[in-house]
Amino acid sequence: MRPRRSTSPLRRSLALAGALIAILLAFTLFRPPPTSGPYARDFEAYEAAGATWNAGGDPYGRGVSRVERTIVGVDSSRDELLPYVGPAAALPLFGALARLPHPVAVRIWSGIVAATVGALVLAMLAVAGATRVRTLLAAFAFALIGGPATSDIALGQAALPAAAGIALALCALERMRPVAAAAGVLLAGMQPNLALALIARMRDRAALAAAGAGFAAFALLTLWAGGGVEGFAAYVRRLASHGAAERFVSIQHTPAAVAWALGAAAPAATALGTACALAAFAAVAFATVLAKLTPLDGTLLGIAALPLAIPFFHEHDFVVETIPLLVLAVRSTGRARALAGIAAALVVVDWFGLAQREPAHLQIFAQGLAVACAFAALGIGARCERADAAPLAAFAIALAAALPLAIAAPAPTWPDALPAGFRAPAGADASAVWEAEQHAAGLDTAQPAWGALRALPLAGCIVLGLAIVLDARSRRARRGA
Numbered sequence: 001m002r003p004r005r006s007t008s009p010l011r012r013s014l015a016l017a018g019a020l021i022a023i024l025l026a027f028t029l030f031r032p033p034p035t036s037g038p039y040a041r042d043f044e045a046y047e048a049a050g051a052t053w054n055a056g057g058d059p060y061g062r063g064v065s066r067v068e069r070t071i072v073g074v075d076s077s078r079d080e081l082l083p084y085v086g087p088a089a090a091l092p093l094f095g096a097l098a099r100l101p102h103p104v105a106v107r108i109w110s111g112i113v114a115a116t117v118g119a120l121v122l123a124m125l126a127v128a129g130a131t132r133v134r135t136l137l138a139a140f141a142f143a144l145i146g147g148p149a150t151s152d153i154a155l156g157q158a159a160l161p162a163a164a165g166i167a168l169a170l171c172a173l174e175r176m177r178p179v180a181a182a183a184g185v186l187l188a189g190m191q192p193n194l195a196l197a198l199i200a201r202m203r204d205r206a207a208l209a210a211a212g213a214g215f216a217a218f219a220l221l222t223l224w225a226g227g228g229v230e231g232f233a234a235y236v237r238r239l240a241s242h243g244a245a246e247r248f249v250s251i252q253h254t255p256a257a258v259a260w261a262l263g264a265a266a267p268a269a270t271a272l273g274t275a276c277a278l279a280a281f282a283a284v285a286f287a288t289v290l291a292k293l294t295p296l297d298g299t300l301l302g303i304a305a306l307p308l309a310i311p312f313f314h315e316h317d318f319v320v321e322t323i324p325l326l327v328l329a330v331r332s333t334g335r336a337r338a339l340a341g342i343a344a345a346l347v348v349v350d351w352f353g354l355a356q357r358e359p360a361h362l363q364i365f366a367q368g369l370a371v372a373c374a375f376a377a378l379g380i381g382a383r384c385e386r387a388d389a390a391p392l393a394a395f396a397i398a399l400a401a402a403l404p405l406a407i408a409a410p411a412p413t414w415p416d417a418l419p420a421g422f423r424a425p426a427g428a429d430a431s432a433v434w435e436a437e438q439h440a441a442g443l444d445t446a447q448p449a450w451g452a453l454r455a456l457p458l459a460g461c462i463v464l465g466l467a468i469v470l471d472a473r474s475r476r477a478r479r480g481a
Contacts, residue, residue, distance in 0.1 A: 011388065012138075012377050015138075015373045015377035016138050018370075020137075022367070023145050023367075023370045030362035037074065038071050038073035039110075042156050043156030045082040045084045046158070047105055048082075051095070052064050053094070054095045060085070060234075060238050061429065062081060062428070062433060067098075071102055078415075078418055078421050083242065083430040083434050089190075089226075090158070091225040109156055110153070113152060113156055113158075116163075118140075119168060120322065121139045121140055123164070123168050123171035126171050127174055128326070130378075135377075139329075142374035145367050146322065147364070148316050148318040152319050159314075159320070161190050162189070162191030163191075163319050165183075165185065167323050169181045169198060169201070169211075174296060176206060179210075181214070184214070185211050188214075189215075193313065193317070194320050197302045200284065200299040201295055207295065238431065242434065245438070246434065250447070251414075253317075254307070254311055254312070255272060255308060255458065257269070258454050259272045277308065279308075283305065284305050287465070287469050294472070297471075300323065300327060301465055301469065304343075325375075329341075329375050331475075332474075334387060334474065342394040343463040343467055344391050346460025347461060348371050349398070351453045354402055354405075355411040355453055361403070368395045371391065372395050376389075398456055402453055402456065405452055405453060406449070409450060416441075418440055422440050424436040424437065
């Protein structure tokens with residue numbers, strides 16, 4: 001009897017075609033009307049901070065609004081301060097961009113952000129050992145179509161370059177290239193809350209040396225651009241103030257913010273957030289030891305746990321989860337692959353966006369389909385076939401639960417929901433102004449539906465962590481067989 005020929009290549013090709021068609025629909029027929037305000041809205045804060053730093057002013061202060069008001073699309077009749085909270089090490093770059101006309105600067109920065117998608121994808125495919133053209137196309141589709149990545153590109157967010165820095169550092173360390181690894185660490189420092197995941201990789205001399213060199217460069221830039229030790233201490237205080245200002249607002253995707261939205265009192269929500277952080281750290285440490293995870297797998301697990309462990313995490317920050325998801329999409333099989341597919345549907349789809357942007361419902365639906373199809377197209381080998389349905393099934397179930405919640409409780413967005421002529425107190429600092437803006441726009445409302453929607457990607461991170469451990473154990477078992 002002749003063995004049955006595997007249909008995997010055909011299925012992968014059909015899945016890739018489905019992903020590309022869904023992407024085409026998402027950005028043509030299903031594309032919602034453009035939102036108000038300037039393009040690459042977060043770059044507005046970066047550019048204003050750079051211009052203020054060039055002029056010798058305080059890039060973290062309220063004075064950046066004077067620059068922001070000059071940008072076409074900003075409503076100068078009200079306070080729309082978008083504060084800069086990034087590291088001082090990035091100010092020389094943003095200061096250089098701020099010397100250019102705004103249209104030129106925003107195009108250059110957008111090009112940089114878009115290019116880092118390629119760096120992230122190529123780095124992780126190299127780590128996973130994938131070389132096929134179909135796999136490359138599917139990986140780019142998966143990385144580009146997810147809600148976090150499209151948000152990063154549309155907002156001009158530094159989270160995407162930082163995630164690319166993490167990916168480059170991991171790839172370089174796997175190939176024993178310390179200089180490239182140090183450069184990756186330095187790039188990851190553009191978003192320090194994401195760069196923390198690299199701590200899990202510090203298990204050998206090469207990693208420690210590369211991280212030390214990258215951190216040293218980051219520290220020197222920070223001290224030079226940020227006013228020395230005193231300036232750094234002031235920056236830490238400002239971070240604490242800014243974190244407190246938006247601890248429970250709807251743009252935060254943290255366990256504490258979700259718990260508060262679901263009805264927990266502020267002290268209980270804060271305690272729960274702390275407990276989740278401690279549990280996440282402990283789980284990563286124990287799983288790394290008990291499952292004998294390699295330095296790479298341990299770091300992937302640390303990335304999966306990151307949103308559960310830090311007190312400041314926005315929707316666009318989930319782009320960092322693309323790193324472990326790409327690796328698992330290529331190399332995992334069986335139950336590990338099924339869990340990774342479920343995680344992809346929960347983490348990479350912008351579930352809260354269903355409540356924030358009603359005109360974008362069809363686009364988010366198409367993006368979710370594209371994510372599921374691209375994940376299936378990334379598999380290699382016949383043993384993946386049954387698990388390929390997992391992301392599509394998870395997406396369908398999550399959508400059935402999320403869409404009614406989003407329709408029943410639409411969420412406001414900043415700055416669209418700000419009252420006309422809104423003015424913050426004259427003596428308030430930048431963090432206090434930002435807090436007043438969030439309150440005036442209604443983003444600090446304790447709405448259980450919003451909490452449930454934001455809980456989906458956090459649940460996905462837990463599932464992703466399980467998939468990473470299971471994949472590592474199954475690969476070790478196959479090597480030992």
